[in-house]
Amino acid sequence: MHDRISNVGQIYTIGISNAGILNIGDSHQATPKARTMAIQKEGPTIKKDLQFEDYSIFRQKANWPKTLQSAKVRKKTIHHDVNINVRQVSLMALSTSSIFQVGNLNKISSEARVKHFRMLQDNEQN
Amino acid sequence: MNMEIHNWGLNVGKVEITAVGSSSVFLIGDNDSIVLSSFFDTPPESFTVGNIVPLSLS
Numbered sequence: 001m002h003d004r005i006s007n008v009g010q011i012y013t014i015g016i017s018n019a020g021i022l023n024i025g026d027s028h029q030a031t032p033k034a035r036t037m038a039i040q041k042e043g044p045t046i047k048k049d050l051q052f053e054d055y056s057i058f059r060q061k062a063n064w065p066k067t068l069q070s071a072k073v074r075k076k077t078i079h080h081d082v083n084i085n086v087r088q089v090s091l092m093a094l095s096t097s098s099i100f101q102v103g104n105l106n107k108i109s110s111e112a113r114v115k116h117f118r119m120l121q122d123n124e125q126n
Numbered sequence: 127m128n129m130e131i132h133n134w135g136l137n138v139g140k141v142e143i144t145a146v147g148s149s150s151v152f153l154i155g156d157n158d159s160i161v162l163s164s165f166f167d168t169p170p171e172s173f174t175v176g177n178i179v180p181l182s183l184s
Contacts, residue, residue, distance in 0.1 A: 004133070006155045020146075032149040055167075062163040073127045081135030086154055093145040100146060104155040112149035113165040 004082045006102045012090040013100075020094035021101075029107040032097040036112070041119040050117075057115050064109070 008024075016022055019032075035058055037050055052058040094100050096112070146152045148164070 004156050008154060026155070030151070032151070034149045036148065057165050057167045060165065062165075064161055064163065073129055075129045075131065077131040077133065079133045081133060084136045084138075084154060086138040087140060089141045089143075089154075091141075091143045091146065091152070093147065094152075095145070096148045098146045098148065098150045098152075100152045102154045104157070105151070105153055106156075106158045108151055108153075108157065108159070109161040109163075110149040110151065111163045111165075114148065115167045116169055118169045 004079055004084055004104065006084040006104075007086070008089060008102050009085075009087040010089070011102075012088070013094060014092050016094045018095045019097040021097075021099045022094060023099060023101040023105075024103060026103040027101065027105050030099055030101075030105055030110070031108075032099060032110045034097045034112040034114075036096065036114045037117065038114060039117040039119065041117070042121045043119075055115055058113055062111050 011022075013022065019034075021032075035052055037052075039050075091100060099105075099108075143152065150162070151160070
């Protein structure tokens with residue numbers, strides 16, 4: 001059904017980290033997930049093991065939209081020209097389980113959860 | 127709803143992106159369904175009353 005072809009002349013990327021994916025080719029499904037704790041801490045950094053399970057933001061159920069039965073959409077696609085041409089892509093960073101895909105990717109369902117911490121010194125608590 | 131799509135090719139010269147992060151997708155190609163969900167939680171004390179730093183110099 002998706003027989004379009006993506007042609008990319010040049011890809012220039014600097015950093016792919018933390019489960020980033022640079023995928024060239026077709027895939028059927030991708031479900032990237034990311035759980036992050038961002039900590040801004042004043043004072044000496046002591047080893048403190050925070051657990052994801054302790055915080056409700058990581059336990060909450062994601063409320064995926066129910067597939068909208070009412071909006072039945074019959075989509076008909078006709079490719080007169082199957083080419084998708086991109087001359088040049090420059091991407092500095094690809095990180096935290098994100099995907100750069102050249103090619104078809106039918107189904108994507110992604111989830112990202114970020115909890116920020118700010119740990120100030122007790123004497124400066126205004 | 128009936129939707130009919132006619133594709134006559136797609137040409138892009140140059141794409142410059144600083145960052146693709148936290149479970150996001152940059153796709154050059156076709157797709158059927160995308161569902162994105164994100165949760166965000168800022169600490170309560172990040173709301174400080176008082177000296178609000180002006181964002182612009184106006």
